[in-house]
Amino acid sequence: MPNTSALPANNKHQPHGSLKKAPALRWGFFSLCLLLFPLAGAAGQPRSAAIATAHPDASRAGMKILEAGGNAFDAAVTVSAALAVVEPYSSGLGGGGFWLLHRADTQGEVMIDGREKAPLAATRDMYLDDTGKPIAGASVNGPLAAGIPGEVAALVHIADNYGRLPLKQTLAPAIRLAEKGFEVDEHYRRMAAFRLDALRASPAAARQFLKDNDVPPVGYIVRQPDLAKTLRFIADQGRQGFYGGEVARRMVSSVRAADGIWTEKDLQAYQIVERPPIVGKYRGWRVVSAAPPSSGGIVLLEMLNMLALQDIGKMNTVDRIHYVVEVMRRAYRDRAQWLGDGDFVQLPVQRLLSREYARRMAVGIDRERATPSRQLKSFRAEGQDTTHFSILDKEGNYVAATLSINYPFGSGFVAEGTGVLLNDEMDDFSIKPGVANVYGLVGAEANAIEPGKRMLSSMSPTFLESDQGVAILGTPGGSRIITMVLIGLLEAVDGKSALEWVKQPRFHHQYLPDEIQLEPGGFSEELRLELEKRGHKVVVKERPWGNMQAVFWNRKENRVEVASDPRGGGLAIKATNK
Ligand code: GLY
Numbered sequence: 001m002p003n004t005s006a007l008p009a010n011n012k013h014q015p016h017g018s019l020k021k022a023p024a025l026r027w028g029f030f031s032l033c034l035l036l037f038p039l040a041g042a043a044g045q046p047r048s049a050a051i052a053t054a055h056p057d058a059s060r061a062g063m064k065i066l067e068a069g070g071n072a073f074d075a076a077v078t079v080s081a082a083l084a085v086v087e088p089y090s091s092g093l094g095g096g097g098f099w100l101l102h103r104a105d106t107q108g109e110v111m112i113d114g115r116e117k118a119p120l121a122a123t124r125d126m127y128l129d130d131t132g133k134p135i136a137g138a139s140v141n142g143p144l145a146a147g148i149p150g151e152v153a154a155l156v157h158i159a160d161n162y163g164r165l166p167l168k169q170t171l172a173p174a175i176r177l178a179e180k181g182f183e184v185d186e187h188y189r190r191m192a193a194f195r196l197d198a199l200r201a202s203p204a205a206a207r208q209f210l211k212d213n214d215v216p217p218v219g220y221i222v223r224q225p226d227l228a229k230t231l232r233f234i235a236d237q238g239r240q241g242f243y244g245g246e247v248a249r250r251m252v253s254s255v256r257a258a259d260g261i262w263t264e265k266d267l268q269a270y271q272i273v274e275r276p277p278i279v280g281k282y283r284g285w286r287v288v289s290a291a292p293p294s295s296g297g298i299v300l301l302e303m304l305n306m307l308a309l310q311d312i313g314k315m316n317t318v319d320r321i322h323y324v325v326e327v328m329r330r331a332y333r334d335r336a337q338w339l340g341d342g343d344f345v346q347l348p349v350q351r352l353l354s355r356e357y358a359r360r361m362a363v364g365i366d367r368e369r370a371t372p373s374r375q376l377k378s379f380r381a382e383g384q385d386t387t388h389f390s391i392l393d394k395e396g397n398y399v400a401a402t403l404s405i406n407y408p409f410g411s412g413f414v415a416e417g418t419g420v421l422l423n424d425e426m427d428d429f430s431i432k433p434g435v436a437n438v439y440g441l442v443g444a445e446a447n448a449i450e451p452g453k454r455m456l457s458s459m460s461p462t463f464l465e466s467d468q469g470v471a472i473l474g475t476p477g478g479s480r481i482i483t484m485v486l487i488g489l490l491e492a493v494d495g496k497s498a499l500e501w502v503k504q505p506r507f508h509h510q511y512l513p514d515e516i517q518l519e520p521g522g523f524s525e526e527l528r529l530e531l532e533k534r535g536h537k538v539v540v541k542e543r544p545w546g547n548m549q550a551v552f553w554n555r556k557e558n559r560v561e562v563a564s565d566p567r568g569g570g571l572a573i574k575a576t577n578k
Contacts, residue, residue: 044555045104045396048574050562051075052549053389054090054476056571057182058082059564061173062391063573065165072393073101073162074170076401077155079389081174081231084151085224086182088209088421089191089408090387090476093230093242095423096150097403098290100277100461101162102470104396109463113273114154115293115454116147116425120269121261124449127431139431140438141198143260145411145424147455151403152234152242153272160238171235178228178419181221187569188222189215191408198412202258205414205421227419243267247418254415255422269452273343280353282308283493288463289485290402292342295335296460298352299482300489302331305358306365313494318530319367321523325509325516325536326365328483332511333376340446341454347446370535373514385410386459386476390551392560394575398551400461402474402481407438428455439479442512460485464492469555473501475548475565480517483508484546492552498563502548519544 049066053059061082062075070078076099084092091097099112125132127139139145159167192199192215199205204226206213211220233241241247248267255262277288278297282304289297306327312320338348351357364371386404404425405411411424430443437443439458447456458481464471471492475484488501505522509515515537523531528538547568552561564570 044558045394046392046553046560047558048560048576049394050392050551050560050572050574051079051389052551052562052564052570052572053079053083054387054547054549054564054568054570055083055086056569057086057177058389059571059573061177062389063575064173065170066393066575068165068169070165070170071163071395072391072397072399073158074165075391075393076101076389076399077159077163077167077170078173079391080151080155080401080403081171082177083387083389083403085174085177085227087387088222089188089195090385090405091151091403092405092410092421092423093152093227094146094149094410094415094420095403095405096147096425097154097401098294098457098459098461099154099158099399099401100288100290100463101158102288102398102463103162109277109288111275111277111291112154112158113275113291113293113454114150115457116150116423117270118426118429118449118451118453118455119148119261119266120263120451122426122449122451126449127426132432134431134435139427139429140407140411140424142201142411143255143258143262143413143422145426146255146260146262146413146422147425148262148266148270149420149423150270150272153239153270156234156239157272167238168235171231175228175231175235178224178231181223184216184218184220184222185569186218189218192216195407195409195412199409202413204254204416205409205412208414208419208421209409224419226417230418230420243270247420250417251415251420254418258413278349278353280304282489284466285493286465287489288465290457290460290462292339292347292349292456293454294457294459295339296458296462296482296485298339298349299331299335300460300462300485301353302334302358303327303482303486304489305353305355306330306362307490309358309362317527318534321507321527322370322531322534322536323365323367324486325507325531326371327362328486328509329371329373329511330361330364330376332509333373335456336442336511337444338446340443340448340456344450344453345446368534372535373511376511385478386481388461388474388476388547388549390472390474390549390562392470392472392551392553396553398463398470398472398553400463400472400474402459402461402476404457404459404476425455428457436512440513441479441510458482462489464489467555468495470553471498471501471550472552473548473550475546477546479510480506480508480545483510484548488548488550498550498552498561501550502563502565506544506546515539517541
């Protein structure tokens with residue numbers, strides 16, 4: 001059920017759920033989706049609530065809010081804010097994200113689009129020099145690389161419209177964590193070392209995240225009193241506590257003093273959008289995923305539509321991997337060519353998701369040979385960041401949310417006096433057709449920079465629903481997010497456990513560069529050689545990637561599984577109903 005048209009944001013004075021009180025348009029949309037892709041079985045209630053996030057402190061904080069009477073949406077606010085504090089290299093108040101919500105009472109779902117927007121003074125060629133060449137680092141480091149953040153607006157919106165607890169309560173754990181601090185671990189050290197130059201360039205970032213201007217040792221406590229103050233403003237004043245008043249003034253003056261282009265008008269004008277998710281079907285499962293400006297749902301469904309044309313379960317491993325890679329290549333080609341912010345450009349969503357299109361694409365797949373990406377017509381022109389969490393509450397509400405500040409530690413720039421680390425999401429725009437971003441992704445006209453436009457994303461919070469149950473999953477990982485979700489989702493459809501989805505070895509193809517990227521130890525030597533014989537270039541990466549967080553509510557057996565990717569340091573927890 002592709003649909004990218006923006007529905008108006010809810011009236012925030014409607015308590016507890018715009019979906020329930022939504023106008024006929026939204027009800028019509030959901031009814032149609034449910035008619036076409038019915039959810040088998042009545043909603044029921046899960047035996048356990050479950051939370052999987054990338055950080056133990058965030059998982060525990062979310063579970064406490066559920067125990068205090070909050071619902072999954074309150075827990076999502078708490079977890080997002082806690083992650084903003086303890087995983088500063090992944091997401092934060094200075095970033096954005098997509099929150100996919102499912103309400104048990106209406107059986108409706110919505111995507112809260114809190115993606116960053118280009119500042120109003122942004123221009124198409126702002127990262128190019130006089131000769132039209134990209135200026136090294138300009139879209140990645142410092143405040144010029146930062147889009148206008150959406151996370152705070154999204155959290156306030158979720159709290160006002162879907163939660164039942166006040167922000168003062170749901171933000172309290174994050175405030176505590178910011179004041180008391182958290183311990184540096186090896187992962188923090190790796191991320192900080194990777195972004196050391198950018199952090200050193202910002203005095204406030206260096207004070208907040210480094211020790212004596214260097215990477216802090218394991219066990220060092222990172223305290224963020226300015227961030228705690230900003231969180232308190234938000235807890236007291238809602239969005240005005242961030243997009244107006246002292247915090248906004250400080251952010252803008254700090255950004256402009258360091259050659260950024262934000263204005264207070266940019267902050268005041270920022271609005272989240274409630275969007276219908278992208279919905280499709282794969283082997284009897286209803287797939288619900290992120291709508292544009294994420295490419296996630298479209299690319300995922302496009303891949304699944306092509307996969308559904310073959311019985312990949314019956315293929316031998318080489319044939320199966322070869323076919324899946326060819327499908328990835330084609331869907332990522334379309335990502336590069338066609339996708340961007342649907343509020344600014346016409347997206348051919350219906351066409352890309354049609355069965356007919358999948359058939360046409362699949363016909364071109366040679367079952368024995370890799371198709372060189374350059375032969376795919378009509379294109380003109382390592383995921384260490386971001387975070388994901390999955391939540392199920394005991395009423396059967398669920399949330400999948402993927403949040404980001406883009407590169408590790410975002411732009412590396414902290415606005416003085418606010419503790420807010422700014423994103424460098426502007427790099428997700430196509431800064432010049434055909435020029436790759438930090439993830440090696442290329443883009444075209446649809447994703448060119450325009451004032452107020454949202455940059456294309458790969459973040460793919462996803463639900464998978466059938467009479468078997470509900471899978472709630474997602475992961476960080478830049479351009480590889482969508483293929484990771486695909487691999488996890490195929491495991492789920494095969495009836496594997498949630499732990500298997502998150503553990504599965506990962507491979508990835510994104511059209512350009514024309515190579516299969518592989519986790520170390522991902523394929524056997526024999527499989528690699530077979531793929532190379534078919535014309536694939538296989539590149540084994542130095543490190544594994546992703547940090548998938550997943551929940552499975554097995555409705556048939558009324559049991560809940562929860563799993564956190566063993567590649568990361570997250571925590572999956574369950575609380576059984578009394
Ligand atoms: N910044 C990564 C993404 O949105 O895809």
